[in-house]
Amino acid sequence: MKQAKLVALLLCGIVLVILPLLISNAFVLHLLILCLVYAVITSNWDLVVGYSGIFNFGHLAFFAVGAYSSAIVAISSGISPWWCLPIGGGIAVVASLVVALPSLRLRGLYFSLFTFAFQQIFYSLILINPGNLTGGSQGLMFIPALKLGSIVISRTNKFPSYYLALAFFLLSSIVLYRIVRSKAGLAFQALRDSEEYAISRGINPFKYKLGAVMTSAFFTGLIGAFYAHYMRIIGPAIIGWQIFILALAMLVLGGLGSLFGPMIASFGLLFVSEFLTSLGPYRFIILAFVMLFALLISPGDIVRKLQLATTAIRSKLRKPDDARMDGENSEATPRV
Amino acid sequence: MKPLLECKNVSKYFGDFAAVKNLSFEVFPGETYGIAGPNGAGKTTLFNIITGIPIHATSGHILFKNKEIQKLKGYQICHRGLARTFQIPNIIEGFSYLENVLLGSAFTKPTHAKSPRERAVEALTMVGLPEKKNMLARGSSLYDRKRLMLASALAANPESILLDEPVGGLNKLEIANLTTLFTELKTENITLIIIEHVMTTLMVISDRVMILQQGEKICEGSPEEVSCDPAVIEAYLGEDSSQLGVVI
Numbered sequence: 001m002k003q004a005k006l007v008a009l010l011l012c013g014i015v016l017v018i019l020p021l022l023i024s025n026a027f028v029l030h031l032l033i034l035c036l037v038y039a040v041i042t043s044n045w046d047l048v049v050g051y052s053g054i055f056n057f058g059h060l061a062f063f064a065v066g067a068y069s070s071a072i073v074a075i076s077s078g079i080s081p082w083w084c085l086p087i088g089g090g091i092a093v094v095a096s097l098v099v100a101l102p103s104l105r106l107r108g109l110y111f112s113l114f115t116f117a118f119q120q121i122f123y124s125l126i127l128i129n130p131g132n133l134t135g136g137s138q139g140l141m142f143i144p145a146l147k148l149g150s151i152v153i154s155r156t157n158k159f160p161s162y163y164l165a166l167a168f169f170l171l172s173s174i175v176l177y178r179i180v181r182s183k184a185g186l187a188f189q190a191l192r193d194s195e196e197y198a199i200s201r202g203i204n205p206f207k208y209k210l211g212a213v214m215t216s217a218f219f220t221g222l223i224g225a226f227y228a229h230y231m232r233i234i235g236p237a238i239i240g241w242q243i244f245i246l247a248l249a250m251l252v253l254g255g256l257g258s259l260f261g262p263m264i265a266s267f268g269l270l271f272v273s274e275f276l277t278s279l280g281p282y283r284f285i286i287l288a289f290v291m292l293f294a295l296l297i298s299p300g301d302i303v304r305k306l307q308l309a310t311t312a313i314r315s316k317l318r319k320p321d322d323a324r325m326d327g328e329n330s331e332a333t334p335r336v
Numbered sequence: 337m338k339p340l341l342e343c344k345n346v347s348k349y350f351g352d353f354a355a356v357k358n359l360s361f362e363v364f365p366g367e368t369y370g371i372a373g374p375n376g377a378g379k380t381t382l383f384n385i386i387t388g389i390p391i392h393a394t395s396g397h398i399l400f401k402n403k404e405i406q407k408l409k410g411y412q413i414c415h416r417g418l419a420r421t422f423q424i425p426n427i428i429e430g431f432s433y434l435e436n437v438l439l440g441s442a443f444t445k446p447t448h449a450k451s452p453r454e455r456a457v458e459a460l461t462m463v464g465l466p467e468k469k470n471m472l473a474r475g476s477s478l479y480d481r482k483r484l485m486l487a488s489a490l491a492a493n494p495e496s497i498l499l500d501e502p503v504g505g506l507n508k509l510e511i512a513n514l515t516t517l518f519t520e521l522k523t524e525n526i527t528l529i530i531i532e533h534v535m536t537t538l539m540v541i542s543d544r545v546m547i548l549q550q551g552e553k554i555c556e557g558s559p560e561e562v563s564c565d566p567a568v569i570e571a572y573l574g575e576d577s578s579q580l581g582v583v584i
Contacts, residue, residue, distance in 0.1 A: 183442050183452075190428055190439050196389050197426040199410040200419065201488060202443035 013170075020162045029158040031274055033230065035267045036165040040172045040223040042250045042262035044216035047176055050256030051185065052212040053192030055108070058099060058115035059220060060247060061122045062092040064239040066221025067228040068126065071143040072133055074229070081146045085225045092221020093214050095122075100213045104206055119239065126236045139235025146229045154232050161230050168226055172219040173263070179215065180259060188212055189257070242284045246273055249291040338402060340365045340496055340527050341386070341418075346396030346406075348378070348385050348551075355381040357551040358396070363496070368518065368528040370542030370559070372535065374571065378551035379531045380423055383498050387420045388413050401495070415444060419494035423501045423531075425481030427473050427488075433460060434469040436484050440491030452491075459491035463517065479510045486517075496527035503534050511537055539563065547571065 023029055045059045070088030074081045103114040129136035145154035146164070153160045179185055187208040190198035195205060228234050237243065246269065254265030269287065276283035339362035348356040356378045363369045371379050385393040389410035398406040405413050419440070427436050437459050441452035450458070460466050463483040473484060482502055489497045502518075503511045511534060518541045521528060532538040538545065539559040547555040547562060549571040555562050562568055 186431075186435060186438060186442060189430065193428045193430065194426050196410075197422065197428070198439065200387060200389050200414060200422075200426075201439040201492060202411050202414040203439070204409075204411045 016166055016169075020159055026158055029162055030155060031270060033158065033162050033165045035270045036162075036169040037223050037227050038247060038250060038266040038270055039263040040169055041220055041247055042254065042266050043173065043176055043259055044219045045247065045251050046254070046256060046259060046262045047179065047188070048212050048216045049251065050258065050262075051180055051192065052188040052209060054104075054209055054212065055112040056099075056115045056213065056216075057112050058117075058119035058122075059216065060239050060244055061099075061119040062095060062217040062220040063224040063227070064122060064126070065095045065217075066092040066224025067234050067238060068134055068140070068224075069221075070225030071140045071228040071234060074144045075140065075142070081144045081229045084229070085146075085222060088225025088228070089218045089222035092217045092224065095221075096213045096217030097210075100210055104209050104213070123236060123239050126239065135235070137236060139233060139237075140228075141233045143228050143232045143234065145232055146226075154230055165223075165226065165230070168219075168223055172223070173259075175215070175219070176259060184208060184211060192257075242281065245284045245288050245291075246270075249287045252291050253294055337364055339363060339399075340367075340401060341529070342397075342399040342402075343382075343386070344397040344399070346382075346385065346393045346398060348381055348391065349394045354551050356385065356393070359548075359551070359553055361546055361553065361556065363527060363529055365495070365527055366522070366525050367543045368522055368530065368541050370538040370545040371529065371531045371548065372533070372538055372545060373548035376550070377548040379548055380500055381551075382548070383420060383500055383529075383531065386413075387418060387498060389420070411443075414492060414494075417493075417495040418498070419489035419492045419496070420498040421482075421485040421489055421500055421502060423504070425478065425485050427476075427481055427484050429472075429474040431473055432470050433465055433473055433476075433480075433484060436473050437469075437487045437491045440488035441493070444492045455493065456487075456491045459487040462490060462520075463487045464513070478505050482506065482514070486514075490521075490526075494526065496529065497521075499528060499530045499532075501531055501533060503532060503537050515540060 019032065020029055023032070041059070041063055045056070048054045048056045048059065066088035069091040070081070070084040073079065073087050074084040099115055099118045103111050106114060126134045127137055134140065145152050147153065148160065151157065151160050153164055155161065180188070187198065187203045190201070190203060191205050191208060199205060224238075227238070250265040250269050251262050253269065254261030254263065272290075273283055273287060276286055279286065341363040343362075344360050346356060346359045347354060359378075359382065361369075371382070373379055381391075384391050385406070386398055387410055388405070388408055393406050396406070397404055400413070400416055400418055403416075405416060405418070408416070428439070431439075434453075434456055437456040438452055440459065441455035457466065457469065460469055463486050465480065465483055465487065468480070473481070476484070486497075486499070486502065489499075499518075503514050506514070515537050518528060518530070518537075522541075528541070530538060530542065542559055544557060545555075545559050545562045546553055547565075547568045554567045554571055555565045557565070
């Protein structure tokens with residue numbers, strides 16, 4: 001089972017590396033870059049919501065904080081945009097502390113409302129345009145592009161942009177994978193499933209929850225910063241309802257606590273969303289209904305369903321007792 | 337000998353209602369201390385306030401190894417060497433048996449050369465579940481769940497474990513097996529504090545027993561002394577003392 005997973009991951013990696021070589025259409029390449037951006041957003045959101053059980057509805061704010069802070073620093077200071085990327089991620093971490101420190105002790109709905117309010121406050125701040133920093137409803141334009149020697153990495157040059165997005169995606173995915181398979185991952189899931197039990201075994205809930213929020217904020221802010229320099233124009237829409245619904249649909253359809261599920265859903269749903277572009281804003285209503293329908297008829301996620309399907313096939317090919325043990329062992333690899 | 341755990345005038349109020357009222361008792365190292373009483377006597381509340389999960393005492397002092405712990409957080413109390421199990425086995429369904437036990441060993445300070453995984457396997461072996469270590473806990477029997485909770489508590493390398501109804505709901509054979517296990521734990525010098533309604537088990541394994549009623553101690557002593565105490569017979573069994581032979 002482990003080997004099969006490894007082979008599947010390697011194949012996915014190879015496909016992602018060679019994909020731009022096979023695609024000549026610049027728009028499709030642009031969509032693939034956005035898929036990678038969404039995959040980073042949703043997989044990091046999944047670390048917080050799915051793995052840690054922290055219903056943070058302000059996650060997109062970290063993306064916007066990363067994008068805006070990186071763009072503002074690059075425009076106003078003139079320093080290399082490469083330095084602005086970690087700055088974007090770092091400021092998103094600071095923003096996560098502002099949200100998490102007062103709110104993590106709140107439970108359930110209260111925490112969700114708090115984070116949701118934070119996102120709305122940030123959205124309002126962008127529109128208010130304090131100190132003429134955010135550009136208000138017009139957003140920020142002419143954000144400096146990343147450059148590697150003579151190679152410009154922006155939406156006018158999608159080939160290198162794709163590989164940079166892929167690098168961030170792989171970095172984020174590897175770190176997240178290592179985290180969820182580590183002692184910290186054990187703590188996140190234990191706190192999610194039974195906080196009292198986790199505490200009774202010596203797990204500091206505040207420390208681990210804060211760690212989850214900060215980690216997710218960093219990578220989300222980092223990819224937000226990349227997005228700003230790739231697009232070279234950002235506006236309040238990046239934190240708006242439509243993007244929120246799309247990212248939420250990716251998270252829910254991909255499956256909470258599955259890590260790879262939201263990544264797969266990011267690729268699928270972004271293309272579906274683009275396919276429905278002719279419907280204008282109605283496409284987001286359709287996406288919301290797709291999400292609700294999927295939740296109603298089949299709660300769960302893509303990855304787990306694939307696992308169940310493979311387990312069912314394997315159990316038919318083997319003796320019943322062996323197959324049962326194999327199915328039960330499928331997720332049971334010790335992490336410490 | 338100094339007590340390992342000491343409760344001094346501990347009270348817990350929910351509004352005007354006293355769940356635990358001015359309770360004092362001591363538990364000594366290596367001792368097995370039983371706690372019994374009718375439903376609503378405050379037994380589980382007492383465990384909750386000793387371990388700080390999820391509540392703290394309204395007043396009074398709780399000392400563990402001669403240091404006050406009543407204001408510490410639950411995880412800090414665990415780090416001090418006080419582990420607990422829950423009345424309803426509170427395991428993580430999506431974890432394997434081994435991962436459930438790793439929760440106990442991975443987050444407490446290592447006190448010897450063994451790795452968390454080695455300690456977890458050792459604890460699983462102690463409770464008789466080594467062959468199931470890689471199975472998912474989802475769908476496991478009550479007996480397995482009770483043993484898993486105990487194993488994860490043991491893996492935390494505690495000096496004392498608070499066991500909340502560890503044999504409740506089990507059949508006679510399972511109770512007998514766990515009773516044997518508790519007796520073995522005494523030889524490991526682990527101090528056990530046990531809440532149990534199955535009085536046969538409690539009386540067999542306990543060195544001393546405390547009986548609670550409506551949050552107050554009505555009797556404390558050896559199992560023999562407690563089982564003969566008129567107040568206990570009155571409070572625990574009501575007027576029908578003919579049950580005495582059945583329960584105790």
